Structures are given as C-alpha cells and as structure tokens.
Amino acid sequence: MIFQSAELGQSLSRDAFDALEPALREELLDLQFALQEARVPLVLLIAGVPGSGRGTTVEKLLHWIDARGAAVHAARTPVEVERERPLFYRYWQRVPGRGRMAIVLGGWVRDALDARATGRLTDADWERRLRRVCEFEQLLHHDGVRFVKTWLHLSETAQRAELLRRVEDPAERWRVSLEDWAGAGRYGLLRDTAAEFIQRTSTPGASWRIVEAADPRHRVVAVATHLRDTMREALGEPPRPRGEPDTPAPSATNVLSRLDLTSRLKRKAYRSALDYWRGRLRLLIHLMEQERHSLVLTFEGSDAAGKGGAIRRLTDAIDPRAYDIHAIAAPTPEEADHPWLWRFWRRLPRRGRVVIFDRSWYGRVLVERVEGFAHRDEWQRAWAEIRSFEEQLDEAGAIVLKFWLQIDPDEQLARFEAREKTGYKRYKLTDEDWRNREKWDAYVAASCDMIERTSWPHAPWVLVESNDKLWARVKVVRSTCAHLADRLGIDPSCLPGYDEEQENTPPLS
The missing domain is CATH 3.40.50.300 (P-loop containing nucleotide triphosphate hydrolases)
Structure with a gap:
C-alpha cells in the first residue's frame, strides 16, 4: 500500500523546527527570485484527505516566500461559464506565466476523486479522466512548467481526531464542512481511489510525493523541502536553443495535388x-x-x-x-x-x-x-x-x-x-x-x-x-x-x- 510510509507517526519537535526554519525560508526566497529571473513557471499542487492541513500549509508557505509572485487557486464548484466549456478550461486559466508560481489546492485532483468516489464517473469515464490529467500535466511540463505535486495523508484514526479537534476549537471550527465529514465517512473508498490516481498520474516531471500530515511542523517542512528541491533542479537545467527549420519535400501525388483547382462557379x-x-x-x-x-x-x-x-x-x-x-x-x-x-x-x-x-x-x-x-x-x-x-x-x-x-x-x-x-x-x-x-x-x-x-x-x-x-x-x-x-x-x-x-x-x- 503506497500510504504505509505516511502512517509511521513522523513528527518534528518545536526546537528542531525552529532550527530549520530560518535557513529554509531564506533559501526558498532566493530560489523563488532566481526562478523569476530565469522565467521558469512552477505549479505547486497540494491535495489530500479532508483534515490533512492543506490550507494551513499554504498559509505558512505564503509567509515564507514572496506572496506577490504566487497565485493561490482553491478547488470550488465551477461557475456557469466554466461548465459550458471543456472540463480543463478552468484549469488552463490558472496556468502560471513564466517566472510565476501557481499554488493549486485540490484542483483537477479533487474533482476527479470526488466524482469517482460518489459514482459520477463510470469505469470508462475514470480511465478517460486519468488520461486527460496526464496529458494536461505532460503538455505543461514539456512547455517548461515545473510541478511540485504533494499528497497530504492521514490515517483514518488521525483524520477523525483532527476533524474533532477542529470542531472543538472555536477558531478552527469554520474549517470543517459537511463535505469533510462526508469524505471521512468514505475514507476507505477515497484512500483506494487516491492510491490509484497517484500511481497512474505520476509521470516524468510530474511525480507525486506523499507526506505524512498528522504533525503540522513535519508537514510544512516536508512540503517546503519538496518545493525547494524542485526549484533547485529547475534552475540547474540549461536553456534550450532555438529549433532548426524543417523543410520537407512533398510527394509528387498528395492530398492537395489531387484537388481540381480549375473548379469554378458563374x-x-x-x-x-x-x-x-x-x-x-x-x-x-x-x-x-x-x-x-x-x-x-x-x-x-x-x-x-x-x-x-x-x-x-x-x-x-x-x-x-x-x-x-x-x-x-x-x-x-x-x-x-x-x-x-x-x-x-x-x-x-x-x-x-x-x-x-x-x-x-x-x-x-x-x-x-x-x-x-x-x-x-x-x-x-x-x-x-x-x-x-x-x-x-x-x-x-x-x-x-x-x-x-x-x-x-x-x-x-x-x-x-x-x-x-x-x-x-x-x-x-x-x-x-x-x-x-x-x-x-x-x-x-x-x-x-x-x-x-x-x-x-x-x-x-x-x-x-x-x-x-x-x-x-x-x-x-x-x-x-x-x-x-x-x-x-x-x-x-x-x-x-x-x-x-x-x-x-x-x-x-
């Protein structure tokens, strides 16, 4: 099971976190500015089970980087102008320009998992959706977009404990929705669906990293480290030179030569x-x-x-x-x-x-x-x-x-x-x-x-x-x-x- 390594009880003490934070923040900022200078676009995709801390992780990262260079896109119900166009239309609108960063919470991942878990996708629809996700991410990757894809995982016990903790905290209660509880009730189905999704959409240049999310300090450092490593790698890639002209010769007989160009109308x-x-x-x-x-x-x-x-x-x-x-x-x-x-x-x-x-x-x-x-x-x-x-x-x-x-x-x-x-x-x-x-x-x-x-x-x-x-x-x-x-x-x-x-x-x- 791909989530076994994310149920080991990994944590980070306050002292260890405080020791790591300054250097990690400084390097993230330096790398972000270097990516802007190199005009490299980056997508940070954060998904996970309800209660896994996606929102709080993004809040912390936005304190560590220059938030002016990043746009946050949260999953939501598509509006009418989006429903009247192809499914991926709304995700294309969020693709970052060169030198920019897009932080996507859930995005096309959440849409696919929710639809599958609630029976809105048949087996054939699910196969098509997986293929479309891979096509979308690979096209972006080949055009220079760098991906940081992170799945925040909680065990079923840890998820229920986290949701209950939030409900009992007046400052956190707003974070728990009926949808979160519904997702918790389908934990096993969602976990198995997510496992298949992660395995089948991990492609060259757009692979997943699974992070144990029960401890907030461990979670933030793991996501920030993944982001740092990807930015380092992106900056190490040499720029591509311009392509070479391709001047093929046409066949003597072809689809255009067979047209009767003498056709006329009075x-x-x-x-x-x-x-x-x-x-x-x-x-x-x-x-x-x-x-x-x-x-x-x-x-x-x-x-x-x-x-x-x-x-x-x-x-x-x-x-x-x-x-x-x-x-x-x-x-x-x-x-x-x-x-x-x-x-x-x-x-x-x-x-x-x-x-x-x-x-x-x-x-x-x-x-x-x-x-x-x-x-x-x-x-x-x-x-x-x-x-x-x-x-x-x-x-x-x-x-x-x-x-x-x-x-x-x-x-x-x-x-x-x-x-x-x-x-x-x-x-x-x-x-x-x-x-x-x-x-x-x-x-x-x-x-x-x-x-x-x-x-x-x-x-x-x-x-x-x-x-x-x-x-x-x-x-x-x-x-x-x-x-x-x-x-x-x-x-x-x-x-x-x-x-x-x-x-x-x-x-x-």
Whole structure:
C-alpha cells in the first residue's frame, strides 16, 4: 500500500523546527527570485484527505516566500461559464506565466476523486479522466512548467481526531464542512481511489510525493523541502536553443495535388447558391443553439487563399452577437509566457456560440515547424496534443470543423500583385508572405502531413479548391451546413425550405 510510509507517526519537535526554519525560508526566497529571473513557471499542487492541513500549509508557505509572485487557486464548484466549456478550461486559466508560481489546492485532483468516489464517473469515464490529467500535466511540463505535486495523508484514526479537534476549537471550527465529514465517512473508498490516481498520474516531471500530515511542523517542512528541491533542479537545467527549420519535400501525388483547382462557379449560380446555403446555415445555427452545442471553425490555407472572404460570407448568416472571430498571429508577450495551447483554450466558446479561428493551433505543425520556431520534438509531440485538445472539445459538446483553402503558386502571385496595387488591400501583404513563397514546397509537405494526421470524424478537414473565390465561399458555407446537420442528427430534407436542385449542385460538401 503506497500510504504505509505516511502512517509511521513522523513528527518534528518545536526546537528542531525552529532550527530549520530560518535557513529554509531564506533559501526558498532566493530560489523563488532566481526562478523569476530565469522565467521558469512552477505549479505547486497540494491535495489530500479532508483534515490533512492543506490550507494551513499554504498559509505558512505564503509567509515564507514572496506572496506577490504566487497565485493561490482553491478547488470550488465551477461557475456557469466554466461548465459550458471543456472540463480543463478552468484549469488552463490558472496556468502560471513564466517566472510565476501557481499554488493549486485540490484542483483537477479533487474533482476527479470526488466524482469517482460518489459514482459520477463510470469505469470508462475514470480511465478517460486519468488520461486527460496526464496529458494536461505532460503538455505543461514539456512547455517548461515545473510541478511540485504533494499528497497530504492521514490515517483514518488521525483524520477523525483532527476533524474533532477542529470542531472543538472555536477558531478552527469554520474549517470543517459537511463535505469533510462526508469524505471521512468514505475514507476507505477515497484512500483506494487516491492510491490509484497517484500511481497512474505520476509521470516524468510530474511525480507525486506523499507526506505524512498528522504533525503540522513535519508537514510544512516536508512540503517546503519538496518545493525547494524542485526549484533547485529547475534552475540547474540549461536553456534550450532555438529549433532548426524543417523543410520537407512533398510527394509528387498528395492530398492537395489531387484537388481540381480549375473548379469554378458563374456569378449568377454563386449568388443563388450562397443565398440558399446561408439560409440553411441560419436555421442550423438556431437548432445548434437549442441543442446547447457550440461550433468551432478553423481556417488554414495558403497565403492569399481567401480565408477572410470565406469567413465574411459565413458570418453574414450568423447573428453578430453569437460569434467571435480570432485572427491568430505571432503570440503576444503574455501568450508567449504560457504553454503554447494556452491562448487557444482561453478563446473557446460557451455552449450555443460560434468561434472562428483565422489561423489556429495548427501553426505549431506548419509555420513553427517550417521556420524553426519549434523544436522537432515539440512539433512532433503536437500531433498527440492537438488530438487530445480536439477530443476534449468534442466531449464538451463542441462541433468542430476545419477548412484548408488551397490555391496554386500562379494564383497566389496574381493575388499578391493585385494587393500591392490596391490601397485598401495593401496592408494584407507583408514581407513574410513573400518569404513564405520561397518555401512553397516545404509548406505543402507540412500541410499534407498535418491533414493526413489530424483529420478524424469528430473534427474533419474540408479541402477547398480556392483558385476561384466564388466556388470556395459556397463550398465553405455548404460544408458547414452538412457537418452541422450530421452532428445534430438532422435529415436536411426534413428542414423547411429544402431545395433538391441546390442540394445536388456542385460544389458538394
């Protein structure tokens, strides 16, 4: 049993504590300032059984470190804006920036254990939750976040004695809740569940340390020592140099080369089709809102492929109060201070809303790969990180659809030259666009790799022939309608206004 070593009656005398405290406090402060200077983020995760002294331990640590450099996050019932997004949305909001410390009391650990102990997680749900916890912590660890994970343990006898002591002390009585007593009543189940959780979420860079918590002085020194050791280790790691550009060559035949870029629509057919499909989209968005889903659309593609124009034709069919558009460029200083997916997690929509990403998290495996902004191990690891991210969107009720807009090099050149000559379009053209043309083949190869590795039923890619803007715009709106109807389980022919001729006229979704 993993808790045997935490039921040995370990304690620390007052004299021994007083002898240790000054040097430990001084070193913790020095290390904290050094971590700030080195811009290393740290998460101190403290969990344990009810009555184990989590709160008082944090109170003591905040006296020993500079509290201005640490944010404390206590477990609580999620508010409405959090319940309407994926489970880990609220934990991503608490991820510290570089040089900062987050002290998390319970957090995702308490949520998982409570849900399992009260029967709200089936065996399959429990397995999924354990996997999500490991994925979350490993992504943060690989992006430079250092973890100090401490489980404060009490034996069943020690727990009951501690809760009774608090109840009898007027100054401590407020710390004991009905939830604490309920947890004490399920001691054996919670202990066994916690043991499994600890064993299965101890991963490289995010392992657990179990601390015997009956004696408060021993408990505080053990947690502070664990924190000190982790900070020392973090400061001993050399900084990583910039990655190397990856310039793969595309296969002669690939998913993009098979597109028929000569596909075109005449203006009259375009207007008729666009009016019809935007009408269908309005109806489907309304049904989506009623079913309490959200819609996440991402747009990627060649420079000047017409992403902005396609997005505008799409949003013309949506109530402006119901959608947000996020144009993704290079990360801001605040975004660069956090793990790479942080800036996308914080932009996720509530249920009933639409969010559109003009460029997206796929930059990790496109521009960051080709230009060397990410190391090889980082962009290769991103395949699994992206899959986990999109699976969590799906699990939370989000409908996800991804568009790739493709043009050929000659069409791109013509559009670049047209932008140079048009005053109100000139801002769209940058020196970077011209540089990217020189790496056309590398971007095609990286794009094909991305499409083949990250298209799955719950978040498919739609490849859009975009040499003709009219064709591309209709295909985008139509494909959105088709995916919405499919995910909502709706037969399009049963909706009012169904037009069989338009339904069978290209571009088909």
